[in-house]
Amino acid sequence: MGNKREARRTDLQNRLIAAAEAQIAETGLAGVKAREVTARAGCALGALYTAFDDVDMLVLHVNSRTLTRLGEALKTARATCDGTPEEVLQALAAEYVRFARDNRRLWSALFEHRLPEGVEPPTWHKRDHAVLIEEIIAPLGALRPDLSSKMLLMRARTTFAAVHGVVQLSLQGRFVGVPQDSLAAEVTALVDAMVRGAHLARPGA
Amino acid sequence: MGNKREARRTDLQNRLIAAAEAQIAETGLAGVKAREVTARAGCALGALYTAFDDVDMLVLHVNSRTLTRLGEALKTARATCDGTPEEVLQALAAEYVRFARDNRRLWSALFEHRLPEGVEPPTWHKRDHAVLIEEIIAPLGALRPDLSSKMLLMRARTTFAAVHGVVQLSLQGRFVGVPQDSLAAEVTALVDAMVRGAHLARPGA
DNA sequence: AAAATTATTGAACGGTGTTCACGACTCGGG
DNA sequence: CCCGAGTCGTGAACACCGTTCAATAATTTT
Numbered sequence: 001m002g003n004k005r006e007a008r009r010t011d012l013q014n015r016l017i018a019a020a021e022a023q024i025a026e027t028g029l030a031g032v033k034a035r036e037v038t039a040r041a042g043c044a045l046g047a048l049y050t051a052f053d054d055v056d057m058l059v060l061h062v063n064s065r066t067l068t069r070l071g072e073a074l075k076t077a078r079a080t081c082d083g084t085p086e087e088v089l090q091a092l093a094a095e096y097v098r099f100a101r102d103n104r105r106l107w108s109a110l111f112e113h114r115l116p117e118g119v120e121p122p123t124w125h126k127r128d129h130a131v132l133i134e135e136i137i138a139p140l141g142a143l144r145p146d147l148s149s150k151m152l153l154m155r156a157r158t159t160f161a162a163v164h165g166v167v168q169l170s171l172q173g174r175f176v177g178v179p180q181d182s183l184a185a186e187v188t189a190l191v192d193a194m195v196r197g198a199h200l201a202r203p204g205a
Numbered sequence: 206m207g208n209k210r211e212a213r214r215t216d217l218q219n220r221l222i223a224a225a226e227a228q229i230a231e232t233g234l235a236g237v238k239a240r241e242v243t244a245r246a247g248c249a250l251g252a253l254y255t256a257f258d259d260v261d262m263l264v265l266h267v268n269s270r271t272l273t274r275l276g277e278a279l280k281t282a283r284a285t286c287d288g289t290p291e292e293v294l295q296a297l298a299a300e301y302v303r304f305a306r307d308n309r310r311l312w313s314a315l316f317e318h319r320l321p322e323g324v325e326p327p328t329w330h331k332r333d334h335a336v337l338i339e340e341i342i343a344p345l346g347a348l349r350p351d352l353s354s355k356m357l358l359m360r361a362r363t364t365f366a367a368v369h370g371v372v373q374l375s376l377q378g379r380f381v382g383v384p385q386d387s388l389a390a391e392v393t394a395l396v397d398a399m400v401r402g403a404h405l406a407r408p409g410a
Numbered sequence: 411a412a413a414a415t416t417a418t419t420g421a422a423c424g425g426t427g428t429t430c431a432c433g434a435c436t437c438g439g440g
Numbered sequence: 441c442c443c444g445a446g447t448c449g450t451g452a453a454c455a456c457c458g459t460t461c462a463a464t465a466a467t468t469t470t
Contacts, residue, residue, distance in 0.1 A: 027322075028322060030319070030321075030322075111379075112319070114235070114317070117232075117233060117235075126380045129381050130380070130381075132381045133381055154383055154387055154391060157374075157381055157382065157391075158371050158383055158391040158394065158395055160381060161371040161373075161374045161381070161382060161383070162367035162368070162370050162371055162395055163367070163370070164370045165366040165367050165369045165371065165373065166363050166367055166370065168366075168370065169366045169369065174316075174334070175326075175331045175334040175335070176334050176335075176337045176338055176362055176365060177362065177366060178359055178362045178363055178366070182359055186359060186360075186362075186363040187363075189360070189363065190363055190367055190399070192402060192406070193398065193399045193401075193402025193403055193406065194398045194399060194402060195402070196398075196402035196406070197398025197399060197400070197401035197402040200401045200405070201397075201398065201401070
């Protein structure tokens with residue numbers, strides 16, 4: 001059995017990821033301490049550094065898991081709602097709000113976490129971020145058939161970022177954020193306005 | 206002279222704020238260390254805690270200064286551009302992009318900084334955040350005279366948050382953010398869409 | 411001028427991420 | 441089946457962090 005060692009290694013990695021995930025879910029990103037995580041995972045302090053380069057990389061793995069779950073939620077949201085492009089975009093935005101609300105700390109960690117300046121995240125992790133805009137492209141393309149695929153991708157990023165901004169400032173409880181009670185309604189209004197604006201921008205509409 | 210002491214105290218506070226501001230501008234929020242800031246301000250380590258409760262409060266003072274500067278920039282942007290509500294909103298958004306770009310780390314610190322969970326920022330600092338939406342209310346109200354002042358305030362927050370989200374993800378260099386080269390154009394397109402959408406939502410327009 | 415009060419100092423404390431020599435363990439060849 | 445080469449897990453130790461506090465210096469009051 002040449003894979004006994006590798007099995008133990010991936011098992012340790014998974015235990016550490018699960019421990020860090022639980023830690024984030026309970027106490028937020030700032031609550032992720034090497035000593036607490038390793039204690040929860042049932043290993044020694046130094047073991048963390050045999051499984052991952054550093055704590056940042058461990059957090060990146062948790063974030064990738066969260067992104068995967070979020071991607072699945074958005075995918076089923078779009079699959080469930082087969083209506084007009086407007087309805088699909090509203091369903092996606094509503095699902096984003098729901099996911100962020102129900103997984104507040106894990107979702108928050110996606111954008112709170114910062115690598116040291118100048119350090120790029122590994123490719124596998126960057127790829128996982130694509131789920132945030134993948135589902136937007138098709139319905140947005142239906143609304144704006146005049147856009148090139150390059151421009152469409154750009155506008156999808158902008159659309160996501162706009163909705164994300166409203167959700168983030170609200171769930172962070174910032175002074176300028178909308179109250180959480182009004183979040184869903186405000187996101188609906190924003191998507192509505194953006195969709196109507198897109199309609200008008202379409203030549204001949 | 207009973208104010209000699211008070212003068213020295215506020216001088217120390219100002220030196221510390223200036224030092225922390227320079228530190229953020231040069232190395233980002235994460236680069237603000239008590240020892241470096243006090244060394245730069247020319248005082249002992251412990252002096253920081255005679256001037257402020259802790260480092261968080263010092264950062265809050267820096268952020269309030271940044272918010273004041275940002276508020277003035279937005280105010281002159283609106284004063285300079287006396288056009289249609291659409292043009293005013295575009296000018297405000299463009300100025301926000303410009304300020305964020307030109308003061309990237311200080312602007313970033315406004316939203317990167319987090320107080321420990323459950324700790325509310327002091328009232329004076331919360332009030333300073335109002336500049337982010339103050340200038341938006343008037344032009345938005347002109348576009349949507351049907352909205353109550355309560356709803357108008359809410360929609361102003363949403364409008365700001367949408368623009369802010371696009372700027373933040375872009376300047377952070379996130380994978381899903383728009384490239385910085387396209388930021389200004391995408392923000393213009395977003396504001397354009399939101400304004401057109403607001404027009405359509407107006408009864409009888 | 412001396413006493414009382416206040417401000418400033420920097421060593422020390424507890425907690426952090428990360429490292430590394432050491433001992434335990436796994437694995438392939440006899 | 442066993443044993444040496446190589447790998448992995450361990451936790452004490454290190455450097456650095458924010459924060460505190462007894463001691464010292466400075467200022468104000470008497």
